[in-house]
Amino acid sequence: MATTPTLAKADDEDESRTAVAHAARIEHVSKSFGGPADAQLVLDDISLDVAPGEFVTLLGASGCGKSTLLNLVAGLDSPTAGSLTTAGRPALMFQEHALFPWLTAGKNIELALRLRGVTKAERRPEAERLLELVRLGGSYGKRVHELSGGMRQRVALARALAQDSDLLLMDEPFAALDAITRDVLHDELTRIWRETGLSVLFVTHNVREAVRLAERVVLLSSRPGRIAREWTIDIPQPRRVEDAAVAELSVEITEELRKEIRRHGQH
Amino acid sequence: MASTETNPVKADDLAGLEAGLDALDTVQIRRTPVREVLLKKVLPPVLAVTLVVAAWQLLVTLKVADEGKLPAPSAVWDSLATMWMEGTLLGILWTSVSRALLGFLFALAIGTPLGLFVARVGVVRTAIGPILSGLQSLPSVAWVAPAVLWLGLNDSMMYAVILLGAVPSIANGLVAGVDQVPPLFLRAGRTLGATGLRGAWHIVMPAALPGYLAGLKQGWAFSWRSLMAAEIIASSPDLGLGLGQLLENGRNNFDMPGIFLAIILILLVGVAVDLLFFSPLERAVLRRRGLLVKG
Structure with missing residues (x-):
């Protein structure tokens, strides 16, 4: 077990935070790689809460450590300083589908159910239900290589949902897809997020994607990664990347992102 | 959470769009027909073995080596047949x-x-x-x-x-x-x-x-x-x-x-x-x- 199920305490020293349970709480987290002599600071004093049911995107250029941060939250790595708490083990989706090619689509989902302790009799119907949820009802027996890129990511999403975690971590899951498929998957993700009430922490370098999906966009600076700015987005869902409001905010955020990137060219 | 009513027509649209994309993107996997397997996979090795036996027979016919050193394919076949008959x-x-x-x-x-x-x-x-x-x-x-x-x-x-x-x-x-x-x-x-x-x-x-x-x-x-x-x-x-x-x-x-x-x-x-x-x-x-x- 990577993390113990811990809820944020009511007597938190920071008064500005209300006493709600957090899907994820990241407190003053720093991470460096390498030995003490040549330590490279990747993340510097990150504090971020994800509320239950909230959709947050982490946005940043290369080298901002956004994937590192996600790995820390997922429990695949441990921070150099600071603390991380999540309610249970989070589910994680990668840029690559990471489906196991020796199993069918349905069996991939059933493996997640099995590892969660779901009894044998319940696994098949639950896997079918999750496939229906991502609109792949007839694909239970399909092999991974028989599925298109978009279908693979939907099976991967279904497998992540099979973990029945309150928090879904997504590491640029749509970056390798073509634009049409990505658009469709944005709609699907929004629909599933609203149906399930999951909390989502979504990492991307695509500004429009961040604005299209999230309730809150967190911009990270690079080398080391620090929280540069945050935007709360109240454009009603379902949104489209083409919406004027989405485009307008994207321009503003892109400008900030470019400012962050330019700083690195100056010295 | 800002929520507008989901338009049922729009949701249907999405399902249809997705079904179309899935159909377009899915790789069609077809098994090779038997004729093609025979022609491309079985024929070449059979031909190769035939050629080797033919070359062997040619060497025997040209008497490149005496029979004690290089037996004819038929002699090998005969000793196989003998062993088979003897059980x-x-x-x-x-x-x-x-x-x-x-x-x-x-x-x-x-x-x-x-x-x-x-x-x-x-x-x-x-x-x-x-x-x-x-x-x-x-x-x-x-x-x-x-x-x-x-x-x-x-x-x-x-x-x-x-x-x-x-x-x-x-x-x-x-x-x-x-x-x-x-x-x-x-x-x-x-x-x-x-x-x-x-x-x-x-x-x-x-x-x-x-x-x-x-x-x-x-x-x-x-x-x-x-x-x-x-x-x-x-x-x-x-x-x-x-x-x-x-x-x-x-x-x-x-x-x-x-x-x-x-x-x-x-x-x-x-x-x-x-x-x-x-x-x-x-x-x-x-x-x-x-x-x-x-x-």
């Missing part, structure tokens, strides 16, 4: 094949846990990994002499030689298979909760299967070769007549067609087991994983 052919084949298969199964039972152990435990790998690789290049004939002295001229000595030949291949195949498991699978497995033994069972073993199968294939080849070396060198009436002894008897009797026949039979058994068992198994595993490239 000894299947018995000889079975003596050798049953020994090799049983030895191979022993090698499997020892090589598999050994391979896992070497692959997963760092100290063990550093200690005996190089020895295992080295053993693969040691000809198994070398083991015949000590095996005879340790165990005597009996079946145990044959099995010992097979094990020493095949176990390193099987273990090494598994080590290579485990090493080639993509780290992404291990990370995905860990996020799903497959750690420790559950990780080994659900993720590492199935992911390493193609490398393991390649090791088994090589392990079989080594089993067969080792056994033939043992049978040729260590002949004794108590051991029963196998293919190796058949070859050795041919040498003692200056029976060149018999020697050719024994060599051809040894070759055929090796190829047949590979072709009928290991290759289909390997192809089935690779095909299921979409790793078989259609040429």
